[in-house]
Amino acid sequence: MSVSRISALAAIALSGALALSACASENNGAQPGAGSTGAGGTSAGAGDCFSGDLKAEGSSAQKNAIDEAIKAYQTACADATIDYQPTGSGAGIKQFIAKQVDFAGSDSSLKTKPKDGVIESDAAKQACGSEAWNLPMVTGPIAIAYNVKGVDKLVLNAEVAAKIFDGKITTWNDPAIAALNKGVTLPSTPIKVFFRSDESGTTENFTKYLKAAAPGAWSYETGKKWTGKGEGKEKSAGVATATKGQDGGITYVELSYAQQNQLPMAQIDTGAGPVELTAESAGKTVATAEQTGTGNDLALKIDYATKEAGAYPIVLVTYEIVCSKYADAETGKKVKAFLKSFASDETQKGLEAKGYAPLPAEVAAKVKTAVDAIS
Amino acid sequence: MSTVTESRGPADGVTPDTTPPGGKGGRDVLREMDNPHRVRAVKDVVAKVVMWFAFALAMIPLVWILTTVVAKGVHMLGSATWWTGNQRNINSDDFGGGARHAIEGTLEMVGMTTLIAVPIGIMTAVYLVEYGRGGLARAISFMVDILSGIPSIVAGLFIYAVVVTTFGLRQSGFAASLALVLLMIPVIVRSTEEMLKLVPNELREASYALGVPKWVTVVKVVLRTAFSGIITGVLLGVARVMGETAPLLILAPYTKNFQRDLFNGNFPTLPMMINQDRGDLALPAAAERMWGAALTLILLVLLLNVIGRVVAHFNAVKK
Numbered sequence: 001m002s003v004s005r006i007s008a009l010a011a012i013a014l015s016g017a018l019a020l021s022a023c024a025s026e027n028n029g030a031q032p033g034a035g036s037t038g039a040g041g042t043s044a045g046a047g048d049c050f051s052g053d054l055k056a057e058g059s060s061a062q063k064n065a066i067d068e069a070i071k072a073y074q075t076a077c078a079d080a081t082i083d084y085q086p087t088g089s090g091a092g093i094k095q096f097i098a099k100q101v102d103f104a105g106s107d108s109s110l111k112t113k114p115k116d117g118v119i120e121s122d123a124a125k126q127a128c129g130s131e132a133w134n135l136p137m138v139t140g141p142i143a144i145a146y147n148v149k150g151v152d153k154l155v156l157n158a159e160v161a162a163k164i165f166d167g168k169i170t171t172w173n174d175p176a177i178a179a180l181n182k183g184v185t186l187p188s189t190p191i192k193v194f195f196r197s198d199e200s201g202t203t204e205n206f207t208k209y210l211k212a213a214a215p216g217a218w219s220y221e222t223g224k225k226w227t228g229k230g231e232g233k234e235k236s237a238g239v240a241t242a243t244k245g246q247d248g249g250i251t252y253v254e255l256s257y258a259q260q261n262q263l264p265m266a267q268i269d270t271g272a273g274p275v276e277l278t279a280e281s282a283g284k285t286v287a288t289a290e291q292t293g294t295g296n297d298l299a300l301k302i303d304y305a306t307k308e309a310g311a312y313p314i315v316l317v318t319y320e321i322v323c324s325k326y327a328d329a330e331t332g333k334k335v336k337a338f339l340k341s342f343a344s345d346e347t348q349k350g351l352e353a354k355g356y357a358p359l360p361a362e363v364a365a366k367v368k369t370a371v372d373a374i375s
Numbered sequence: 376m377s378t379v380t381e382s383r384g385p386a387d388g389v390t391p392d393t394t395p396p397g398g399k400g401g402r403d404v405l406r407e408m409d410n411p412h413r414v415r416a417v418k419d420v421v422a423k424v425v426m427w428f429a430f431a432l433a434m435i436p437l438v439w440i441l442t443t444v445v446a447k448g449v450h451m452l453g454s455a456t457w458w459t460g461n462q463r464n465i466n467s468d469d470f471g472g473g474a475r476h477a478i479e480g481t482l483e484m485v486g487m488t489t490l491i492a493v494p495i496g497i498m499t500a501v502y503l504v505e506y507g508r509g510g511l512a513r514a515i516s517f518m519v520d521i522l523s524g525i526p527s528i529v530a531g532l533f534i535y536a537v538v539v540t541t542f543g544l545r546q547s548g549f550a551a552s553l554a555l556v557l558l559m560i561p562v563i564v565r566s567t568e569e570m571l572k573l574v575p576n577e578l579r580e581a582s583y584a585l586g587v588p589k590w591v592t593v594v595k596v597v598l599r600t601a602f603s604g605i606i607t608g609v610l611l612g613v614a615r616v617m618g619e620t621a622p623l624l625i626l627a628p629y630t631k632n633f634q635r636d637l638f639n640g641n642f643p644t645l646p647m648m649i650n651q652d653r654g655d656l657a658l659p660a661a662a663e664r665m666w667g668a669a670l671t672l673i674l675l676v677l678l679l680n681v682i683g684r685v686v687a688h689f690n691a692v693k694k
Contacts, residue, residue, distance in 0.1 A: 063467075237655050238654075241656060
């Protein structure tokens with residue numbers, strides 16, 4: 001009996017250990033890297049460090065950029081924790097409006113016109129209790145990435161691209177493609193279009209480009225949901241992976257994902273000759289954009305039909321959507337400190353290696369002013 | 376397979392086969408062929424073959440999954456930082472880091488779930504077996520059945536509706552724990568109920584005969600006798616919820632940092648770590664992390680099952 005009683009005790013201890021390990025470890029703050037509980041204290045390096053955590057969610061197009069920015073900030077500030085969930089621009093804005101996250105990442109500015117009965121900018125304003133601002137933070141060039149055996153260089157223009165993504169051109173050796181690619185042997189492989197099945201700012205910017213630059217060939221509405229043909233895949237990584245695995249595949253995806261997956265990218269002929277996608281050629285397009293927001297709201301309107309020499313026209317500007325004045329002043333300070341670091345020249349420069357284009361100087365200056373005004 | 380005592384002779388309309396014996400099969404089969412009941416023997420062989428085939432078929436996915444996960448994930452488990460580090464400052468295309476944050480997070484979240492679900496589940500089962508009579512007991516039993524049929528994502532949405540939409544709170548690890556509680560309770564109630572029913576009535580009656588009050592009988596005799604079975608049931612429940620992902624997607628966003636606060640902020644868990652890296656599967660760094668996390672999760676569930684068996688073994692009531 002005594003043996004079984006001892007083993008009963010052991011059993012209780014064992015089964016309880018699972019539950020208790022949780023409680024026990026909570027008091028154990030000495031774990032290496034346990035950043036979220038430490039007391040204040042700014043480390044050397046970046047100017048403003050906060051301690052505690054910051055939640056953000058949204059565009060997967062800026063994931064690789066914001067991951068870099070977070071890494072840079074967290075490296076300098078050991079007590080800070082920033083989490084970014086790359087769930088898509090639509091989801092990010094919804095979460096921001098539902099007050100689930102401190103700021104949202106989005107590939108398009110808050111809508112000022114009603115959509116599904118909701119005016120995003122008004123809803124965000126209500127959630128914040130103050131104006132919500134769109135702060136352009138990163139330029140993300142959108143690549144038309146493809147995977148055709150034996151074709152390393154491909155030129156497309158808006159019209160041909162529109163027809164491909166609308167399913168009107170179905171094979172790679174179509175005369176319309178051949179006409180733009182003299183001297184390239186195109187196979188008769190069928191074209192397989194992959195699109196983003198989730199709501200995405202990339203889709204929105206890409207369709208905006210098609211509509212603006214090839215109004216005759218693209219008759220659909222522009223929006224976060226894809227309206228063309230093809231097969232849907234989830235998120236940027238999904239379309240990039242699918243294209244990589246499919247001979248004859250083509251998709252629109254941010255430069256960073258195309259680079260990560262080593263997919264060749266089409267050059268775009270805007271009318272001023274084929275333009276290769278580089279940080280510089282994309283930056284040229286952003287520099288010509290017009291500001292549609294007022295004051296510190298820096299929503300931009302991009303001229304997708306630009307014919308400027310050397311300007312790559314399919315770009316998206318990804319924004320951080322923030323409250324101008326946070327209900328909780330502490331949160332405001334955190335957002336400000338992080339975005340300040342994000343907008344800084346060093347961080348922006350580092351993004352180039354990740355497939356993004358730094359903000360053009362005049363836009364960057366405005367963003368810095370706006371970030372300083374967050375409270 | 377013991378069909379020997381059943382209907383003798385070829386009574387069920389089956390014509391006996393009159394082919395002379397010899398020429399095929401092993402000696403054992405031959406001897407049975409001489410037997411007027413050879414049809415039965417043939418049925419036996421056919422049933423055996425079908426059974427073994429079905430067994431092999433069922434094993435294929437299991438073996439396949441295990442070999443894939445082990446082959447792709449095992450080298451991560453041997454890396455220096457896997458059991459000690461987290462993913463802070465490790466972007467999707469960076470190698471290195473560990474899964475300690477997610478392992479601890481999963482254990483903590485499931486621990487909290489167990490802490491809430493086990494008392495409720497066991498007490499419900501005690502009520503149903505020892506006390507409940509009539510309408511209320513039937514209603515509760517019926518509700519438990521319904522609860523066990525609830526898909527995990529619905530449990531997640533329900534908690535989201537209560538915690539986030541109604542009370543205006545933020546997503547948190549604790550909210551996810553609550554959703555897991557909903558999934559765990561029916562498992563525990565059902566398994567505990569079965570175990571309590573197995574306790575012989577003589578034990579209860581002997582206890583009453585000694586003048587022991589009913590509640591003491593329940594605690595010291597009935598629960599004590601059923602202890603090992605109850606523990607097994609609890610561990611089954613834990614295993615059931617440990618890899619659950621749907622409620623976490625809705626309620627507990629992932630963080631790459633150490634985070635032990637269930638009530639504030641994002642929360643690291645193994646299923647969410649897998650989900651996060653699944654998005655970047657094309658990158659070798661993310662892919663190996665994903666397989667590593669998947670293997671770790673399997674091992675964790677396995678470990679709990681082993682602990683459960685050991686505990687049950689040492690606490691089995693001696694006859």
